[in-house]
Amino acid sequence: METKNNLVRIYAGSELTVNLLKYELENEGIPTNVMNEYEQSNLSGFSTGTPNSVDLYILDSDLVKAEPIVKEFLKINKM
Numbered sequence: 886m887e888t889k890n891n892l893v894r895i896y897a898g899s900e901l902t903v904n905l906l907k908y909e910l911e912n913e914g915i916p917t918n919v920m921n922e923y924e925q926s927n928l929s930g931f932s933t934g935t936p937n938s939v940d941l942y943i944l945d946s947d948l949v950k951a952e953p954i955v956k957e958f959l960k961i962n963k964m
Contacts (some may be wrong), residue, residue, distance in 0.1 A: 890944040892918060895955055903939045906958050910943065915951050918942040 893943045896906055900921065920940040943951050 890946050892942040893945045894940050895943050896941040897938060897947075899928045899943055900939045902962070905962075906955065907941055909928055909954055909958055910941075910951055913950065913954055915943055915947045915954070 887961075895910075903919055907919060910917050916931060920942065
């Protein structure tokens with residue numbers, strides 16, 4: 886039987902904040918995926934999105950483990 890994991894957006898914000906949260910999650914063994922639409926479109930020769938909107942994704946199977954980490958991160962950083 887094949888198990889499929891879907892990506893879930895766990896946070897969206899500035900590139901700096903996303904990278905800090907990414908570090909926290911990966912320290913706990915939760916793989917992440919950063920999507921920066923603005924940077925990707927600039928590399929393609931056109932511009933869409935905003936430079937301060939970066940998305941952080943995790944696998945849906947890691948959601949329960951990630952939620953307390955994200956909540957604590959947001960609390961500490963007053964977001």
